[in-house]
Amino acid sequence: MKDLQSIKQRFGIIGNYEGLNRAIDIAVQVAPTDLSVLISGESGTGKEVFPQVIHAHSSRKHGPYIAVNCGAIPEGTIDSELFGHEKGSFTGATDSRKGYFEVADGGTIFLDEVAELPLSTQVRLLRVLETGEFIRVGSSKVQKTNVRVIAASNVDVAAAIDHGRFREDLFYRLNTVPIRIPSLSERGEDIILLFRKFAADFAEKYRMPSIRLDDEARIMLLNYSWPGNVRQLKNITEQISIIENEREIKAATLKAYLPDYDGVKLPAVIKRDDDKTFSSEREILYKILFDMKNDMNDLKKLVYDLIRNEDASALSESDTRVIRNLFRDKVEVQGNKPSESPKVDFSISKDREDIIDTEEIVEESLSLAGKEAEMIRKALEKYSGKRKLAAHELGISERTLYRKIKEYGIEM
Numbered sequence: 475m476k477d478l479q480s481i482k483q484r485f486g487i488i489g490n491y492e493g494l495n496r497a498i499d500i501a502v503q504v505a506p507t508d509l510s511v512l513i514s515g516e517s518g519t520g521k522e523v524f525p526q527v528i529h530a531h532s533s534r535k536h537g538p539y540i541a542v543n544c545g546a547i548p549e550g551t552i553d554s555e556l557f558g559h560e561k562g563s564f565t566g567a568t569d570s571r572k573g574y575f576e577v578a579d580g581g582t583i584f585l586d587e588v589a590e591l592p593l594s595t596q597v598r599l600l601r602v603l604e605t606g607e608f609i610r611v612g613s614s615k616v617q618k619t620n621v622r623v624i625a626a627s628n629v630d631v632a633a634a635i636d637h638g639r640f641r642e643d644l645f646y647r648l649n650t651v652p653i654r655i656p657s658l659s660e661r662g663e664d665i666i667l668l669f670r671k672f673a674a675d676f677a678e679k680y681r682m683p684s685i686r687l688d689d690e691a692r693i694m695l696l697n698y699s700w701p702g703n704v705r706q707l708k709n710i711t712e713q714i715s716i717i718e719n720e721r722e723i724k725a726a727t728l729k730a731y732l733p734d735y736d737g738v739k740l741p742a743v744i745k746r747d748d749d750k751t752f753s754s755e756r757e758i759l760y761k762i763l764f765d766m767k768n769d770m771n772d773l774k775k776l777v778y779d780l781i782r783n784e785d786a787s788a789l790s791e792s793d794t795r796v797i798r799n800l801f802r803d804k805v806e807v808q809g810n811k812p813s814e815s816p817k818v819d820f821s822i823s824k825d826r827e828d829i830i831d832t833e834e835i836v837e838e839s840l841s842l843a844g845k846e847a848e849m850i851r852k853a854l855e856k857y858s859g860k861r862k863l864a865a866h867e868l869g870i871s872e873r874t875l876y877r878k879i880k881e882y883g884i885e886m
Contacts, residue, residue, distance in 0.1 A: 537581030563612020
């Protein structure tokens with residue numbers, strides 16, 4: 475395999491995130507073949523770079539490379555743009571014209587936003603992928619082309635299939651080798667590396683000192699969700715470079731350029747095959763609290779059953795203390811109503827004081843930040859301060875755990 479760092483330098487790829495390196499690795503490995511590739515990822519993640527990597531490392535590298543934004547071409551002219559047309563085939567067709575598939579013969583064509591193609595055009599594209607044949611608009615002559623097709627989409631193609639907007643057979647033809655480009659919010663410290671690169675570029679472009687971030691601004695940059703991904707980060711860096719006079723950017727200044735910043739980002743939950751899916755971190759915390767409450771109620775019931783079925787006099791003093799901690803309040807035996815939980819009175823012999831089952835209502839804090847800090851402390855205590863093991867237990871990265879420890883001032 476080609477040296478990863480040299481590939482990044484050649485194509486201007488910044489970052490060391492594992493998912494990004496994996497995408498580059500797949501692109502280089504699939505390049506020598508003629509397999510179709512479908513690149514997926516959010517808008518602004520840099521999907522357009524990977525077809526260039528594939529083309530440059532393929533046997534077609536000396537052939538033409540054409541990138542087509544399918545979403546930017548009107549539906550009425552997309553067939554003509556891709557497959558060409560004959561003179562007089564429609565109003566304004568004063569001459570014959572070659573389409574992109576004809577021009578790119580022997581090379582590579584990149585179809586960006588392929589999910590925006592009309593269904594009629596998808597049928598034509600499927601024929602090119604299956605047989606290498608196409609027909610110009612207004613012609614009956616079948617032509618051949620030898621083109622490597624790479625497609626990209628920022629939408630869920632499977633969902634588009636379910637809604638009847640994309641052909642399933644075309645999806646499987648394009649998705650021979652899938653490559654997923656991670657979003658910027660997933661890439662952690664890569665965000666800081668990209669900011670520095672953009673800041674240096676704009677400082678050189680506008681002939682001014684480069685901007686830099688203080689510690690709080692760095693944390694804010696890492697916690698932001700970045701819906702516009704790398705493109706948004708680049709635009710914000712350029713705005714700050716031009717508008718702000720101070721070269722050290724503080725959190726308050728940065729926040730003015732992130733109007734939808736919503737504060738601390740909770741640790742991401744790593745999904746495993748046996749995990750249930752929750753709509754939010756709040757639901758996860760609620761479930762933990764309810765499970766703890768149910769466990770305590772089950773323990774109370776178990777203790778009561780043991781005392782009811784066994785000789786209470788056999789209990790030791792330590793057993794008695796445990797039970798007293800579970801059942802602190804004494805109450806009179808009351809009749810049970812169908813809608814109420816049973817209230818049970820039982821005693822331990824040998825002049826020990828009565829212990830009555832009652833439900834203690836405790837006002838619990840529902841602060842997400844507090845619960846998060848508490849969970850981190852417990853994980854660190856469980857593994858004697860070993861951050862790697864604690865991070866694995868919490869389902870977050872070690873870097874995220876380290877940042878959370880600093881934010882909450884947790885002493886190890």
